[in-house]
Amino acid sequence: MDYSEVIEFVKKTTSENIRPNQYPFRNCYEHTMRVYRWAIRLQAKLGGDLDVIVLAALLHDIGWEQDRPDNEVSAEVAVEYLDSIGVSPELIVKVGEIIMMCPDKDTDKDISLECRIVMDADLLDEFGAVSIMRDCMTTAVEDEASYKRAYYKIKDFYRQNKPLIRCCKTETARAEYNRRIQMIESYIYQLEKEIF
Numbered sequence: 001m002d003y004s005e006v007i008e009f010v011k012k013t014t015s016e017n018i019r020p021n022q023y024p025f026r027n028c029y030e031h032t033m034r035v036y037r038w039a040i041r042l043q044a045k046l047g048g049d050l051d052v053i054v055l056a057a058l059l060h061d062i063g064w065e066q067d068r069p070d071n072e073v074s075a076e077v078a079v080e081y082l083d084s085i086g087v088s089p090e091l092i093v094k095v096g097e098i099i100m101m102c103p104d105k106d107t108d109k110d111i112s113l114e115c116r117i118v119m120d121a122d123l124l125d126e127f128g129a130v131s132i133m134r135d136c137m138t139t140a141v142e143d144e145a146s147y148k149r150a151y152y153k154i155k156d157f158y159r160q161n162k163p164l165i166r167c168c169k170t171e172t173a174r175a176e177y178n179r180r181i182q183m184i185e186s187y188i189y190q191l192e193k194e195i196f
Contacts, residue, residue, distance in 0.1 A: 001051050006058050007033075009081060017064045025137050031125055032061055038121035045172050048113040051091060055082065056098035056118045075099040105167035116169030124173060127161050128180040132187060147195050154191070158184050 014028040039057035043050055059081070063073030075096045082092045098115045101107065102122055111119075132154055139150040162181055168174040 001054075003054055003058065005085070006055065007036075010058050010062060013062050013077065017062075026134070028061055028064075032058060034125045034130070035060065035118075035121045038124050039118055042117045042121055042170065042172055046113060046117060046170055048117055049094075052094045052098070052114040053117050055087075055091070055095045056102075056114065057121055059095065060099050060102045060118060060122065069103070071100050071103050105164070111169070119167075120169050120173035123164065123167055124176060124180075127164065127177065128183065131157055131161070132184065147191075151188075151191050151195060154184070155188055158188065 010032055011029050014032065017028075036054065036057045039053050040050075043053045055078075059074060059078035061070065061074055062081075063075075063077040064070055065073050078099055079092055079096045082095060083089075087095075094112070094114065098112075098118050101109075101111060101115050102119055105119060105123055135153040135157055136150045139145050139153050142149070165174060165177045165181065168177050
């Protein structure tokens with residue numbers, strides 16, 4: 001399957017479904033592309049149906065409405081779009097189910113390998129070097145920006161998200177998440193030495 005058409009649809013649709021966001025550097029399309037790349041990396045190591053994984057990763061955040069859960073809206077948009085381009089009903093059902101499950105990172109349900117990979121790819125995008133950069137950029141556009149404020153934001157985000165390693169559905173993602181824990185701990189330690 002040629003994914004370039006789907007990627008163009010995602011780019012166009014996410015630019016039209018603009019979510020309220022106080023930070024101009026937060027971009028749903030860029031997040032989606034990072035999740036897509038992580039999903040491909042995980043699939044290369046773990047297997048699973050590449051079409052299901054890629055389509056679910058690309059379409060998992062496609063929809064937004066003010067008073068509805070993102071996953072419901074995204075699943076509806078994805079199903080309608082995939083049907084319009086002639087994707088098989090079986091594939092559409094699998095992709096829609098993954099999109100519906102994606103936010104439930106704490107689930108203990110028996111889920112497919114494809115669903116575990118997409119959930120892990122989404123989780124990995126939220127924690128690591130990108131989260132440090134996001135916290136620094138967020139602090140920079142707020143009142144009274146300083147290195148110390150960025151430090152506290154990074155440290156607080158780290159404390160809140162370190163335990164989410166329990167949500168990794170595959171050993172491969174868990175190992176990557178653990179590397180990121182170590183990297184962030186090292187970064188925080190070095191930052192403390194330099195600014196305090």
